[in-house]
Amino acid sequence: MVIVGGGIMGMSLAHQIRRRSNLSVVVLEKGIGLGEGSTGGSSAITRQRYSRVENIRIARDGNRIWRNWSEYTGLPDPVGRFHDIGVLWMMDDDPAAVVRDCARLAAEGVDAVVIDADGVRERFPALSACMEPFDLTGEVEHVCRDGSAFLLERDAGYFDPTGALLDVRNAAVAGGADVRMRAEVVELRSGRGTITGVRLADGSEISAGLVVNAAGPWCNRINAMAGVDHGWELVPTRIQVIYRDLPPEVPRPLPVVGDASGGSYFRPEAGDGQIILGSILEEDEREEADPDDYNNAADRSWIDFKIHALHHRIPSLPYTGVPGGMASLYTVNRIDVLPVVGPTHVEGFALMNGFSGHGFKESQIVTSMMAQWITGERAAFDTDVPMEFLSIDRDPIAMGDLNVLA
Numbered sequence: 070m071v072i073v074g075g076g077i078m079g080m081s082l083a084h085q086i087r088r089r090s091n092l093s094v095v096v097l098e099k100g101i102g103l104g105e106g107s108t109g110g111s112s113a114i115t116r117q118r119y120s121r122v123e124n125i126r127i128a129r130d131g132n133r134i135w136r137n138w139s140e141y142t143g144l145p146d147p148v149g150r151f152h153d154i155g156v157l158w159m160m161d162d163d164p165a166a167v168v169r170d171c172a173r174l175a176a177e178g179v180d181a182v183v184i185d186a187d188g189v190r191e192r193f194p195a196l197s198a199c200m201e202p203f204d205l206t207g208e209v210e211h212v213c214r215d216g217s218a219f220l221l222e223r224d225a226g227y228f229d230p231t232g233a234l235l236d237v238r239n240a241a242v243a244g245g246a247d248v249r250m251r252a253e254v255v256e257l258r259s260g261r262g263t264i265t266g267v268r269l270a271d272g273s274e275i276s277a278g279l280v281v282n283a284a285g286p287w288c289n290r291i292n293a294m295a296g297v298d299h300g301w302e303l304v305p306t307r308i309q310v311i312y313r314d315l316p317p318e319v320p321r322p323l324p325v326v327g328d329a330s331g332g333s334y335f336r337p338e339a340g341d342g343q344i345i346l347g348s349i350l351e352e353d354e355r356e357e358a359d360p361d362d363y364n365n366a367a368d369r370s371w372i373d374f375k376i377h378a379l380h381h382r383i384p385s386l387p388y389t390g391v392p393g394g395m396a397s398l399y400t401v402n403r404i405d406v407l408p409v410v411g412p413t414h415v416e417g418f419a420l421m422n423g424f425s426g427h428g429f430k431e432s433q434i435v436t437s438m439m440a441q442w443i444t445g446e447r448a449a450f451d452t453d454v455p456m457e458f459l460s461i462d463r464d465p466i467a468m469g470d471l472n473v474l475a
């Protein structure tokens with residue numbers, strides 16, 4: 070089989086196939102290095118609070134893998150590491166709703182607790198527990214008001230995204246997969262309505278019984294080559310992040326924080342010496358027509374806007390140095406914000422597309438579903454969530470939120 074795209078989805082599928090079968094697997098990646106797509110820009114947060122129980126289970130089962138990374142990859146000394154520093158939800162929700170949400174997570178085996186403002190200060194002394202929406206225009210005087218109920222996922226956090234990508238690539242290659250870089254697929258070969266292989270930019274061809282589209286924000290091009298019209302709206306979407314120095318005088322530990330008052334999330338980065346901050350607001354996403362032509366620098370005005378809310382949440386964070394930023398793409402399914410995964414109506418062609426801001430945490434579980442379907446074999450760490458939940462011919466799923474919080 071051929072996998073088009075060597076991001077976290079494509080490389081992980083190669084590993085998932087080879088750890089359970091001898092099926093020939095070729096991964097074709099157009100980049101000259103790893104992580105040139107969404108995966109390289111990912112914040113790689115592995116929270117489990119979702120509105121749909123299936124998504125909670127996918128994230129929970131994924132965390133089991135991140136926690137046992139060496140055993141799962143078979144690598145004695147993997148590069149990537151799970152930072153299970155906890156995920157704190159500072160959303161100013163109704164306390165009764167927070168308690169209900171916590172019970173929903175606990176029922177699925179997620180280690181979550183509800184804490185109050187003092188609990189936040191005790192565990193994370195750098196954080197303000199204020200939940201008064203921060204007026205970023207500076208026109209309204211801000212008076213702090215403690216929130217009353219915060220949800221803390223204790224067994225979640227983030228993983229090193231490019232470390233994970235390198236590890237699954239190494240695991241796949243060690244398991245016998247053929248991974249080729251600078252290998253851009255420009256055409257799909259077909260005969261009698263069946264996809265039979267691919268043609269590369271250098272003119273070479275590879276035959277395959279199955280071609281899987283794991284091309285991230287470029288997925289629509291590959292689907293068009295296959296003649297697949299699945300009816301879903303998969304849109305390459307620009308999303309920005311900010312980096313700010315996190316000097317030693319800011320008290321540790323810091324968790325991953327979902328912060329409604331700043332419309333953002335943030336977490337420690339770079340060996341705890343930086344903070345990375347991104348947006349949880351749909352208005353900060355921008356649809357892009359061409360994944361090869363977008364502005365990958367963060368907008369100065371957006372950085373200035375968001376950084377003030379971060380300083381309000383972490384009052385001891387000094388205003389020193391110049392915050393940096395960048396923008397990258399993820400692919401949003403505009404119809405129900407869930408990915409589409411599995412076989413298509415075109416024989417010999419399957420896809421894993423449209424992961425929005427969730428694809429990193431879901432990667433090992435989505436590829437577990439795909440590998441079970443492709444090989445008919447089960448392996449340790451497999452999920453029981455059925456692939457039909459994300460299938461192409463499903464009806465749109467009713468979601469709590471139609472945005473990155475979903």
Ligand SMILES: Cc1cc2nc3c(=O)[nH]c(=O)nc-3n(C[C@H](O)[C@H](O)[C@H](O)COP(=O)(O)OP(=O)(O)OC[C@H]3O[C@@H](n4cnc5c(N)ncnc54)[C@H](O)[C@@H]3O)c2cc1C
Nearest residue numbers: 074076078099106107108111112114254285427428429430
């Ligand atoms: C800023 C940001 C923050 C995020 N934060 C989180 C988070 O906190 N938690 C989370 O779970 N997820 C997060 N995500 C989402 C997650 O990173 C993505 O959903 C995931 O990385 C998608 O992986 P992928 O393999 O499908 O795509 P990609 O990583 O884009 O990989 C696709 C690959 O296909 C290659 N390709 C494309 N066309 C061709 C072709 N014709 N021939 C050969 N190769 C081709 C590309 O070069 C690319 O490397 C975030 C994403 C971004 C951008």
